[in-house]
Amino acid sequence: MHTLLPFVLVLILLTVFLTIWANKLKIAYPILLVVAGLTISFIPGLPIIKIDPDLIFFIFLPPLLFEAAWGVSFKEMKKWWRIIGSFAFLVVFFTALLVAIVTNHIIPGFSIALGFVLGGIVSPPDAVSTGAITKFVKIPKSTQAILEGESLLNDASSLIIFRFALVAVGTGQFIWQEAAVDFLWMLFGGVGIGLLIALIFMWIHKRLSTDAPSDIALTLIEPYFMYWIAEQVHCSGVLAVVAGGLFLSSKRLSYLSSSSRIKGYSVWESFVFLLNGMVFLLIGLELPEIVAGMRSNGLPLSTAIGYVVLVTIVLIAARILSAYAAMLATIIFRPQVAHQQQFSKRRWTTPLLMGWTGMRGVVSLAAALAIPLTLPNGEAFPYRNLILFITFVAILLTLVIQGLTFPYLIEKTKLFVGLENEGELERNTRLKMKTGLKQHVYAFVKEKYEQQYLGHAGMERILKHWEDQSKVQDSSWMDETSREILLDIFAEQRAYLTTLNKEAEFDEDIIRQQIYQIDLEEERLKYV
Template sequence: MNTLLPFILCLILLIVFLTIWANKLRIAYPILLVLAGLGISFIPGLPLIKIDPDLIFFIFLPPLLFEAAWSVSLKEMKKWWRIIGSFAFLVVFFTAFMVAMITNQIIPGFSIALGFVLGGIVSPPDAVSTGAITKFVKIPKSTQAILEGESLLNDASSLIIFRFALVAVGTGSFIWQEASIDFLWMLVGGVGIGLLIALIFIYIHKHLSTDAPSDIALTLIEPYFMYWLAEQFHCSGVLAVVAGGLLLSYKRLNFLSSSSRLKGYSVWESFVFLLNGMVFLLIGLELPEIVAGIRSHGMPLSTAIGYGVAVTIILIVARMLSAYAAMLATIIFRPQVAHSQQFSKRRWTTPLLMGWTGMRGVVSLAAALAIPLTLPNGEAFPYRNLILFITFVVILLTLVVQGLTLPYLIDKTKLFVGLESDEEREQSTRLRMKIGLKQHVYNFVKARYEEEYIGHIGIERILRHWEDQSKVQDSSWMDDKARRIMLDIFAEQRMYLTNLNKEAEFDEEIIRQQIYQIDLEEERLKYV
């Protein structure tokens, strides 16, 4: 422990420095992390960090999926549910199938069941990597919403494939009837347990005297409870976390204070950032042992690299084909959308972007590391080291090749040359939202406190503030009565914005940004 603890602290420090460097270079930090993981594998004498494969999912996946569920816009997911559903389920199954069939043909002794294990691992694109890369370029809001929604759901579908494939490898058989019943129970039970646990925690938040630290502590254990309980009932822990996280995110204004939301955002951002970094570096620490295992079975390293490159090409081609198939389906089955000006303008470019944004990352790494060391009969899991190595090659190539070329592709080929109109429309929407919010608050204050504000300097200044947005230089007017009214105003603003979010023309991201500003104002009020 005396040696391991300083080493882990050094890894965290390395993650921070690499992220700072990545921001200066204006590239996505997962690219440098995966390269650092590769570099670490060449350093001799480093301490070995062994994590039980059964604990990999439990340690890393629940918080990563939970944070993604809180970040995604449920409104946008509903809007684009057709294409999100097709990419999150149909495309994942299609990709895993292609990987299984082709690897069964090109890798000697590699069974179809092992191919589905590998396919389930590498089929889901990584939300963190895609988001980190696209933040340096401008893409349409619709495309961004699709990528976020897809990345949240495809983890669940791919890991279900992974689990069933592990069972097939372990038992040597696959009974479709039993698998279908198990699959249905994993879906229904996982979602149901996730929603139930979420409702229980909402009740705890609302009816116990929690403050910001206790609220944040509860949110940190919520995904682990959802995942663990679902797994105890042989359901999908991943779906439980996703469903429960979406419900908690949707209800966050009802049970979390402004202080809890603000402080929790910072805590979760740092927590997930460290988890992502540690997974990338852990695979680097495992690489020497993985390579040694491959060579011990008589396979040259160049051959294993070739398999990794081949699987990467399969993934890119499968996603490209799927993206253009989705476009053709839209043209055939939704002609009213296909003939719209926006769709026609980006008819060929959007599938190209969707096909090139398939970077793999943390979920694939965690799934690969979670492959058991042995089968139920005690034999070593076949081709485990090769599957781990191929997964690392896939992640390395997709992050470096696609990740570095995607911004260049968008900028130089002017794929979204008309995006300026989207920005203008967003600014116009934001302005109309703020004007409507100010007018609503002014009417609310005047109607509710018509009799109270006369003769009270604090309330009169509140009214003038919302009438003309004038700046008040002193804070002596903010007594208990004025503070109470300001808190009522903040609550009314949030209610107004929540109702406004039901309208299709307002992006949920804009609404959330405005609520964040209101939370900041409420926090500032505590120190006035």
């Protein structure tokens, strides 16, 4: 333990430095972290980090999924549910099927069941990698929303495939009727348990006298409870976390104070950053050991690399083909959308973008490491080292090849020329929202407080502030009455913005940013 702890601390420090460097170079930090981990692994005498396969999902997945559910716009997910659902379920299954068929034909002794194990592992793209890459390039808001929504659900679908494939490998048979019943239970049971646990925790937040530290502590354990309880009753822990996270995210204004929201955002951002950094470093650190284990089984490295390259080509091709198939389906079945000017302009470019955002990462790593060492009968799990090798190198190849070329593809081919108009539209929407908010608050204050506090110095300053948005340089006017009025105004602003969010015209990210500004204003009152 005393040897391992300093090494882990050094890895965390390295994660921070490499991320800073990646931002300066304007490349996705997962790429540098994977390469750094691979480089470090060749240093002799380093301690070996071993994670229990039974715990790998539980350690990393719940908080990563929970944080993603809080960041995604549920409003946008509902808007683009068709394409999100098709990419999260149909495309993932199609990719896993292609991987299973190809590996069954090219790898001697590799069964279809083993092919689905591998396919379930490598089929879901990684949201962290995509998000880190798209940070440096402009892509349409709609595409960003689709990628975020897909990333929440494709993990669940791929892990369901992975779980059923493991059962088939272990038992040597696959009973469709039982599998269908189990699938429905995993799907609906997982969602139901996630929502139930979310309701319980929301009740705890509301009923107990929690402050910001206790609220944040509760949010840190919520995803683990959702995942663990769902898995105990053989449901999908991933879907439980996603469903619970989306529900709690949509209700955050009703049970979390402004202080809890502001401080919680910073805590979660740092926590998830460290988890992601450690995962991508682990990918590089584990690779040499996996290569050694594969060689001990008598498989030449050159042959294994050939398998990886072919599987990677299948992954990229399957996603691009699926993206164009989705576009054709839109043209055929939804012609009213296909004839829209925005859709027509990007008809042939958006599917290419969607297809090229298939970088693999955290979920694939966790699933690969979770493959049991032995079958239920005590025999060694067949081709385990080869599956691990293919997974790890496929992650590396997709990160480096697609990750490094993605910004170049966007900028050099001018795929999304004209996004300046989208930026102008966002600025106009933001201005319209703020103007409406100011007018609403001014009318609210005049109607509710003007007669009640006529002649009150603080009330006059509040009215003047909302009338002409002037900045008050002193705080001598602030007393308990003024403070209560301002808190009431902040609550009314949030209620107005929540109502505004129901309109399709307003982007949820803009609404959330404005609510964050209001939270900051409310926090500032504590120091006035």
